[in-house]
Structure formats: structure tokens, C-alpha cells
Amino acid sequence: MQSIKHLFKVGHGPSSSHTMGPAFAAQDILDKYKQMTHVEVTLLNSLALTGKGHLTDYIIKQTLYPxxxxxxxxxxxxxxPNTMVFKVFKDDDLLDEIEVKSVGGGDIIYGNEISRNKSIYPHHTFLDIAAYAKEKEISLYEYVREVEGPEIDEFLSFVWQTMKQTVEKGLVTEGVLPGDLEVKRKASTLIKKRNEAESHSVKQNRLVSAYAFAASEENAAGGIITTAPTCGASGVLPAVLYFLKEVEQVNESKLIESLAVAGLIGNLIKHNATISGAVGGCQAEVGSACSMAAGAHAYVEGQTIDQIEYAAEVAMEHHLGLTCDPIDGYVQIPCIERNAVAAIRAINASGLSYFLSDTRKISFDMIVETMYQTGLDMHPKYKETAEAGMAYFYKGKNK
Structure with missing residues (x-):
């Protein structure tokens, strides 16, 4: 299992697999082939079907310019599902042909590679991590720090500052998102109307939703975001952490610790299953983000390792089977709203875990395996192709 530094990536939205990954690949090509005069890029499968809406061709052109x-x-x-083939030419001569797979979260692998990043974690299941931490009487945060080294705190502080800036920028930005759908930004409206709700719970949900909309709208606009674990799910964890900061008055050092816990949960999903919507559907993206946020929230609330596991499991369990069906290939509908729903669900999952963890029957490891198999069984058209679900039935109304 790799460092969580490879899970949390800072860059431009709207898609980690369709924008960040291709940009990284194009930069590698640019650095390696100094004599090239032109490049032919073949985008396959999900990249072919939703690449334009996700700005794949745009970001490759920008990276390789001139x-x-x-x-x-x-x-x-x-x-x-996310394969690119780069043919690199010098005049009429083909210098090289490179196949690249964008495997989710901005990660890319070449040819038959398994991974480009070194595994550093000695344990690869929540069960083993929990057993080790309990034996040593350390928290999940302390476990991450033991493996990653104390410098992980500085990295996580940078991640948190970026998430915070993304939310705050999204809250004050108005207008229409780029693309043919003409989707209006809603975060600023939600935050302005937060006090119009009658009940405390409705006010709370509106705040969490506003924070999730803010980060997700920044992602959809191609702004600077943090993969958590992907661009398409980048509003869930920041929304929950920002809510803990603003409403619960949690100090930043505790939030940074909770980011380590969230990263550990996301890492387990990435290692044992997938975080790619093109492979597993939206359950792999927003479902994973919800698990990460639920675990982080439970940690901040002082819950035990078993309770944190239960929070993460509940969050994933109730996203099983969730399809990835972005309308017209844009990371807007249903993606933005879905981030808000998942952020609220993460807090609810943490609340359930506090009272019910001693009655649980399903482990986190089991639900991750279930999610992965469900994703493999899912029809390919429901995995980031814009050919099914809402993307198929949408007729251009109610923008």
C-alpha cells in the first residue's frame, strides 16, 4: 500500500482520471521526447466517450503546447477503461508508441506496469491495521505517522489548507459553470440562505451542503482542488472537515490528524479495490469519499478504532451499486449534488457508529471487496461513459 501522499493530489479539476492523469502522462512525453514535432493521441473507452466533457483533449493540448x-x-x-495511446513523431518518423492507463485518483501506469509508486505500508487490511494499533495502544493517526514519518503532518497541513481555500473560494463565487449544460453555481445561495431553515438539523445540512457544493463547483470549473480520493468526489471530505472547523470549532491540528485517518481508509480502498469511476462506478468515487469522511468525523469525535471502522463501512455500504452517469460527460450533474448528499451521509454514518458499532456484522474489508465485485459486475455503460442512466434520459430541460 502506497503513501497517502499519492492519494491526496492537488491540481486542476474536473477529473482526476480524465484530466490530472492525462496531464501527467503528457508532461512525461514532453520531458522525454525533446525532438518530437507532433503527437497523435488515441483516447479509448471512457476517455473517448466523456473525455471532451472532462477536458481530456484540452489538458493534453495545453500540456504539450506548442x-x-x-x-x-x-x-x-x-x-x-481509461487508456491513452501516444504516438510520438519527428516529422514523418514514428519515434515511439506509448500506452498509458489512467487508473484513478490521478495515477497513471505505462504498458504492463502494476504501479509506479512504492508500497510502504506493512499492513493491507483494516483488520490487520486495527490489530496492530490495538496491540501497540496507538491511534490510527499515530499508525499513519509511524509508517509515513513525522513529515506527513506538514504534507497533510498543506492538503487541509488547499481544501479550505477551495471551499472558501467556492462559497463566494457565483455565475454559470463552463459547458453546454449552463449549470448555475449554488454554493453561495445555500450559504446565504442557511439561516432561513427552521430546525437545527436542516440548518446543519444546508451548511454541509454549501461547503460540498463550493468545493465541487470549483472542481467542475477546473479550479484548484484536492483529490479525496478523486476530483469527482473532491467535495465530500472538505465539506465535513470545514463543517467541523466552522460549526464544531475543532482545532486545525485535530483536523490534520483526521486527514491521516481519512487517507488511510482511502488507501485501503484504492489498494484492495478501486477509486476509479470508469472501473467501479460512482460507488468507487463518492462512496469511497463518504467512507473517508465518515472515518475522519468519527476520529474527531473521539470514537474507538472499531467505531471508526463501522462509520467507514456504513458509509460505503449504502453507496453500493451507485452508477457513474455524468450528463454530457461533464462533472456537474449528478456529481455536484451527489457530493453534498454524501457529506451529510458521512456525518450520519459517524453518528450511527457511536451507538451501534458493537452490533455490527459487516467488516470494512468485506464491504470494500463487495464494492469492487459490484463494480466489476456493473454494465460498462454505467461507468463514466455518459451513455446510460441520467445521461441517457436527460433531454436538456430543468437546467
Whole structure:
């Protein structure tokens, strides 16, 4: 299992697999082939079907500029859903042909590689981590710090500051998101109307929703966000942490610790299953983000390791089967609203875990395995293709 530094990435939205990953690949090409005169890029499967809405072609062109780039779009189900093939030319001569897979969360692998990043964690299941931490009488945060080293705190502080800035920028930005859907930003409206609700619970939900909309709208606009664990799910964890800061008055050092716990949960999902919507559907993205946020919230609330596990499990369990069906390929509908719903659900899952963890029957490891198998069984058209679900039935009304 890799460092959580490879899970939390800071960069431009709207998609970690369709924007960040391709940008990283294009930069590698640019650095390696100094003599190239033009590049032909073939985008396959999910990248072919939703790449334009996710700005895949745009970010590759921008990264390789001023080298001319042409694009081909192709379906080949024998290939990974997010495959790119770069043909690099010097005049009429083909210098190289490079196959790259964007495997989720901004990670890329070349050819038959398994991973580009070194595994540093000695344990690969929540069960083993929990047993080790209990034996040593340390918290999950202390476990992460033991493996990653004390410098992880500085990295997580940077991640938190970025998340906070993203939420705060989104809360004050109005207008319409880029793209043909003409979706209006709603975060500023939600925050302005937060006091119009009659009950405390409704006010709380409105605040959490505003924070999630703020981060997700920044992502949809191509702003600076943090993958948590992906761009498409980047509003869930920041919303919960920002709510803990603003409403619960939790100090920043505790929030940074909770980020380590969230990262550990996300890392387990990434290692044992997938965080890619093109592989597992939205359950792998927003479902994973909800688990991470639920675990972070439970940690801040002082819950035990078993309770944190239960919070993360409940959060994932009730996202099982969630499809990824972005309308017109934009990370807007249903993605933004879905982040808000998941942020509220994460807090609710943490609340349930406080009272019910001693009655649980399902482990976190089991629900991660279940999510992965569910994603593999899901029809490919429901996994980030914009060919099914809401994307199929949407007729351009009620924008």
C-alpha cells in the first residue's frame, strides 16, 4: 500500500482520471521526447466517450503546447477503461508508441506496469491495521505517522489548507459553470440562505451542503482542488472537515490528524479495490469519499478504532451499486449534488457508529471487496461513459 501522499493530489479539476492523469502522462512525453514535432493521441473507452466533457483533449493540448496534437477516439473493451495511446513523431518518423492507463485518483501506469509508486505500508487490511494499533495502544493517526514519518503532518497541513481555500473560494463565487449544460453555481445561495431553515438539523445540512457544493463547483470549473480520493468526489471530505472547523470549532491540528485517518481508509480502498469511476462506478468515487469522511468525523469525535471502522463501512455500504452517469460527460450533474448528499451521509454514518458499532456484522474489508465485485459486475455503460442512466434520459430541460 502506497503513501497517502499519492492519494491526496492537488491540481486542476474536473477529473482526476480524465484530466490530472492525462496531464501527467503528457508532461512525461514532453520531458522525454525533446525532438518530437507532433503527437497523435488515441483516447479509448471512457476517455473517448466523456473525455471532451472532462477536458481530456484540452489538458493534453495545453500540456504539450506548442507541439501540435491530433486526437482519435476509439472503443476497445479489451483495454482498460481509461487508456491513452501516444504516438510520438519527428516529422514523418514514428519515434515511439506509448500506452498509458489512467487508473484513478490521478495515477497513471505505462504498458504492463502494476504501479509506479512504492508500497510502504506493512499492513493491507483494516483488520490487520486495527490489530496492530490495538496491540501497540496507538491511534490510527499515530499508525499513519509511524509508517509515513513525522513529515506527513506538514504534507497533510498543506492538503487541509488547499481544501479550505477551495471551499472558501467556492462559497463566494457565483455565475454559470463552463459547458453546454449552463449549470448555475449554488454554493453561495445555500450559504446565504442557511439561516432561513427552521430546525437545527436542516440548518446543519444546508451548511454541509454549501461547503460540498463550493468545493465541487470549483472542481467542475477546473479550479484548484484536492483529490479525496478523486476530483469527482473532491467535495465530500472538505465539506465535513470545514463543517467541523466552522460549526464544531475543532482545532486545525485535530483536523490534520483526521486527514491521516481519512487517507488511510482511502488507501485501503484504492489498494484492495478501486477509486476509479470508469472501473467501479460512482460507488468507487463518492462512496469511497463518504467512507473517508465518515472515518475522519468519527476520529474527531473521539470514537474507538472499531467505531471508526463501522462509520467507514456504513458509509460505503449504502453507496453500493451507485452508477457513474455524468450528463454530457461533464462533472456537474449528478456529481455536484451527489457530493453534498454524501457529506451529510458521512456525518450520519459517524453518528450511527457511536451507538451501534458493537452490533455490527459487516467488516470494512468485506464491504470494500463487495464494492469492487459490484463494480466489476456493473454494465460498462454505467461507468463514466455518459451513455446510460441520467445521461441517457436527460433531454436538456430543468437546467
Amino acid at each position: 507541439v501540435p496534437v491530433t486526437f482519435l477516439f476509439h472503443i476497445d473493451v479489451s483495454k482498460h
